[in-house]
Amino acid sequence: MTVTARGWGWLFILLAVILSGWHLNQGAATVNWLDLNDLQYTIVMDIRLPRWLLVLANGMALGLAGAALQLLLRNPLAEPGLIGVSSMSALVTVTLLYFGWLAAFSWWLPLAAVAGGLAGLLLVVLLAGRQHDIYRIILAGVAVSSLAGSAMGLILYLAPNPFAFQEWSQWTLGSLANRSWSHLGLLLPCLLIGTLLLWWTRTLLTALTLSEQTVATLGFRLVSQRNGVLLAVAVLVAGSVVSVGIIGFVGLLAPHLVRLLGQEHPQRVLWLSAPAGALLLLAMDIATRLISGARELPIGIVAALVGVPLLVALLFHRYQRRFYE
Secondary structure, three states, rough: OOOHHHHHHHHHHHHHHHHHHHHHHHOOOOOOOOOOOHHHHHHHHHHEEEEEEEHHHHHHHHHHHHHHHHHHHOOOOOOOOOOHHHHHHHHHHHHHHHOOOOOOOHHHHHHHHHHHHHHHHHHHHHHOOOEEEEEEHHHHHHHHHHHHHHHHHHHHHHHOOOOOHHHHHHOOOOOOOOOOOOHHHHHHHHHHHHHHHHOOOOOHHHHOOOOOHHHHHOOOOOHHHHHHHHHHHHHOOOOOHHHHHOOHHHHHHHHHHHHHHHOOHHHHHHHHHHHHHHHHHHHHHHHHHHHHOOOOOOOOHHHHHHHHHHHHHHHHHHHHHHHHH
């Protein structure tokens, strides 16, 4: 029996509901959901609920961003963290925060992070050249990410705050600990704007299965709509970075999970990557809290432990296919 895209979507939602129950019950304090006392109400409203919503929203944002990049670049290994978008967004965020140019919950912070992400994406495209070769893009992305990481290290070394390095780890490794409604308030507008931009460019992403010359003859405003996709990716990634820091590989894993389920159509890959990303990040956060000790492990480490072996496997698979062709 073949499961439809809508069927997989509902299955993702069902699994997310089950994992959400587990996630909301994690913690040192036991919560009686049928009769919350004042302390339990504070724990749920100020700690567990905003963290749960941040996990779902970040997973959706990263899943959409990864799928959009893969469809736009015709590259199944494209991912915001892999091609420098996340690192450049984090670099701009850290620079503004540690030099005191913006407050931690300023509404200008996501806009600045969007500019950084767009700059990183543009730099990767320029370095990779016009041919969207998979290996050139990966090498360019590694170079941009390394440059951004080195710049962050230099900025924090020169920063007057003696606790800067400890804060740096939060941005470079990603953390959902001690997050509040304010962080969610920074992310949700970015998620909404990015989703609307992808809705506007959805037909272009489907048409890009053809050559760009063919797409141009179909009446698409290729330049403006392609820029719209890039802007959407930058907005989604920036919202994630300013709320929880860098979380890698979710944008890579979510679209491939959808494809492994037999959903190859660009529209299905794009929109199913949102619930798939939310489900993946929810499972990763549960695993993070299960294996953490007295000090919580950054979720970016868990994401990397899962994502790096998959990336190597995908590269090896593509190399084998090219070799035998």
